[in-house]
Each structure stands twice: as C-alpha cells, then as structure tokens.
Amino acid sequence: MTGKAISLSVVLQSSIWAAAGCVYLALGAPKIVSAFKVPAPAPLTAYHSTDAYLLGCTGVKAVSAGLIYFFKALPSNKSVVVFIPEDDVCGDVIGMTMSYLAWPREVRTIAVGLPNIAPALQKIDPASLGAVIFYVVKPPPSWQGRDVRLGPNLTVVPLSPENKAD
C-alpha cells in the first residue's frame, strides 16, 4: 500500500514537472528564436560594435577607424567638443562613442537646443580645441567650407590654431 502510494506520488509529481517543463519550453523557445535573428550583422571589423552604433545613428558604414585616424592627427593637448541635440536618442551614443575613439584626447559633449548653437559656441575656448563635431546640429555658416561631412547627420570640423569659434 505504501509502495503504491509512493509510486502514485512520484508519478503525479513527475507529471506536474513534465507539464511545467513543456509550458516553460513553449513560452521560452519562441523568444530564443527571435533573439538569434539579427536583421543585418555588422561587418567583421576591429570596431565591430562602435561601427554598428555609428551606422545606426549616422548611416555611415565602418567609420570608427577613419575617426580614430582623424583624432590621432590632432595635437595631443587639444580636446574635442561634440554638439548633440537635446532629447535625441542617439546623442549620448555619439558622445560616448567619440570619447571612446578619441582617447586619450578629452571629449566634452554639449547638448543644445537646435536653434541656439551660436551661444553654446561662444562659451567654448577655441584655443583648447582640436576639433568640433556636430551631430544633427548644423554648424554656423561661417564654419562651413572647412567641415568634413560624414553622412547626413555628422559633421567634423578640425580647428587649426588660427581658427576661432564664432
């Protein structure tokens, strides 16, 4: 009688665990499949991740290596300023990615309201800067001509010693 009770209990317990396992798999497996679906894997570069971030924000492919090359050419004691629009989901990504790529140069990220770029530019000391980067924000007209455009959203302006911020 006891043996029968034990085996019934074991069968019942096993059945409950098996059913729970099936529910667990039925709910979990579809999510796993979706986690492995990547729409377009990033190219296999040394900057695989930052390239993908910048591609998502600027539409430009494999730009990290080029930016590192650009930053390396700047005087080592000069810092970089990145202007990003306020409340832009990509703004922080751009600021941090530039910090990552420009090391050991310091990168300061400044969020601005789109029409108010001129007051923000007046606050910075151009003598300490090697370059200014504008993400979505348009550089003032007087800066155009020396700027390098990387896609529709990203503009890089190298500052030589005689350049002055307007």
Add this chain to the structure above:
Amino acid sequence: MILLGLLAGLSTFFAAGYGVTMLLWRGTARPAVLEGACLSWILGTGAVSLLLWCGGIIASGLILKVSVMLMSVAMGLTGWKMRREAPPRIPSGSSWRPLDWVLAALIVLEVSLVFFGSMQHTLGWDGVFNWEIKAHYAFLNRGVLPTSYFQNYLIGFSHPRYPMFIPMTELWLYLWMGEANQFWIKIIFPIYYAAGAFLLALLGTRLTGRRWVGYTAAGLLFFVPFVTSPLGGVVVGYADFPLGVVYFVSIAYLLCFVREQQAHSFRLYLACLALLPWVKNDGTILWLSGALCGAAVIYWKKLPRLYLLWLPASLGIWLSWRLYLSIIGALAATDFHLSLSTLSANSDRIVPIICALGLELVRLSDWSIFWVLVVPALILLLRRGSGLEFAILFTALVLPIAMYSSTYVFSIWPSYTAHVATSLSRLLLQLVPLGWLIIALALRPEISAPKRL
C-alpha cells in the same frame, strides 16, 4: 595572426587556471577532464586578470606581457605535475543511457548556438562603455590604465570604479592579438556560458545522483529567454552571466562540501567566492550571501573556527581594489547614496520596488516561467527536510534578490524607476544558473534523496 594570438591568449587562461584548479583540488583524486577545463577557465580568467592588474602597477608593455605569460605557463606546468601525482579519478560507475546522450548532445548544440549568437550580435552598451572601453584604453597605454583615467569626470560614464575582471581578461587577449578587436573579444562570453552549462550538468549530476537530472537542468538553462537576450544576456558582452556562473559554482561546491566533506570542495567555494566582487560591484552582495551560507555550514557542521577566518580573507581582492581606488583618488561612485537619511527620504519607494520586482519575476518574455518553477522547487526542498541544504539554497537565492531590490531605495538616478527598469532583469540573471541547480535538486527522485543533513 589575430586568430593565432587569440588561441594563444585563450590557452594561457586555461594553463593558469589549471594550475589554480589543481592547487585547490590537491589531496584528492584528479578531477574529470571537463570539470577541470571549466574550472580552469573560470579560475584562469580570474588569475590572469588579477596578475595583469597587479603587474600593471609596477610594469607595462612587453615586460608586463612576458611576466604574466611566464607565470601562467608556470602555473599550468605546476598543475600538470600535481595532476600526475594525484591519484586517478574513480569512475562514477553509472552507465550512459540513450537519454543522457540526447541531453548531452542538446547541451553541446545550445553552447554552439550561444557562440553563433554572440558572433551575430555587437557588444551591448555596457559591453562597450563599461568593460571593453577599459581594455581598449589599457591596450593603447601599453597594457595599463593610467591613473588619470580614474580621475577624469568626462569618462565617468564608463564607471571607472567598476572592478577589472572583464576588462583585464579582454586586455590579455588584445595583448596577444596585437590589436583591440571588438569582434573577436566577444568569444569570452560564450565560453563562460559553456563553462556554466557544463558545470551545471556535472555538479547537478553529482548533487542529485542522477545524470539525467543534471543534464536536463543544463539543457533547460538555454531556454530562459533573458540568458540570450540582446538587452543584457550572454551574447552582448555583459558581466552579469559570468558573475552568475561564478556564484553558482561557489554555492554548488559548498553543497558538495556539505555532502562529501572533501576539503577541495570548500577551497573551490572560497576561490569562487573571492572572485565575485572582482567580476562586478554587485558581486559584493553575492559575496555576502555566499559567505553567510559558508558560515552556516561551518557552524552547523561544527568545523574548526579556522574555517571562519577564510570567509573575510576571501574579501581580500575586493578590499585591495578599493584601497587602490582610494590611493589613486578615483572619482566617487554616482549611482547610490547609502545613508539613513536617504532611506528615510525614499521610504515611499519600497512598495513600488516590490511591485516592480514581482512584475519582473513573472515577465514571460524575459524568463518564461523560470521563476515560477523555482518557488515550488524551494518548497519541495523544504518539505524533504534537508535543512542545511534548504537554508543554503534559500539564502543564496532570496537574500541577493532582497538586497538588490533594496539598493534602489538608495538610487540617486533622476528616476529610480528607470534605474529599476534598466538593471533589475540583469541582476536577476546572475541568479539563473543557481536557480536551475535548485530546480535540479527538487527534480531529484524523492526515493533516492540522501540522508538528512
């Protein structure tokens, strides 16, 4: 050349780890090959990352690389010598049934899928801006992070105070590859998954006495959706899953010690316990939970008081790291403010945090019904009357959840709910491998339950 360097770098992790594993395993029969390999990976990455950090204080460049390499090789050779002197392993005696083979094949397939998924995804936000960034900067600075990095508020977003386990592990591979490579570096995370899954299978088998139980738990680990989630899972280079593996291994060997009273199990528990705060800051909470479990075992089993001294000693790595940060004047942390006044001011957060935790635990898209299964598993363990085993597993699982949730009361983020939303699921991920061990122990057929402890 990059791939050759990567292989050489990975080999040195295993060599150093094998030396540490055999040193801890001494005095008993040699470990199974797979168990030894998994432990070698975990302890090897721990040892090499520590050597790189400590070595970097006094050396850099080629001298640093060659010194760490020589020490790793020497540790590997010592381990090999100890293996030869150790008595041969006693086979378990249980034969492999067809179901065991199927489950083993499933685990191997899942590990392969995790490797594939990791290669498909990029590193996630924390993967780049918390961890890899430090390895990248150190690589550009001859293998050492300059002290100015820790003092520069402009880089504060990269959390300079976070411990260096992942960054130094990544740096070691960069030094071997000859370049900072964000693609190949992702390989360390699926290796952690493999080590965790295989050890769950092996230790689950040992603790339940049933191969199919251990292997089933390891096979089902993969189906917790958040384990492979691009939002913080193992495929995007976050530290949470590796931390969860180290924690699970620590608690599992403590349980082995309770069962078998073999000193090497306690030493492995202590080694993994010591690594926890070195993997991630959250590891201090896991350390506290694990140390309490260890203290309970020492008290319950009436072990010599000397054992108790090892628990605070295992916090040595973390204390050294904190000392280093204070000596170099690292920037203060900016996520939490622990004080009674903060607790009093933010007490209205307690109920919303408990609600958020409850909702997270039943979020099917992240966990399926994993947490729902853990609850009856714990109840079953309690009903079976294995008091000490239940106490260890309950404390090891529930205390970190309670402490993690309480930390949000002290959050100084502009929105603490945003803090909860962005990090709670990753904190819970750290407990998933242990949760599967709990389920495995509950799945163990009652008739074969071991004697009450």
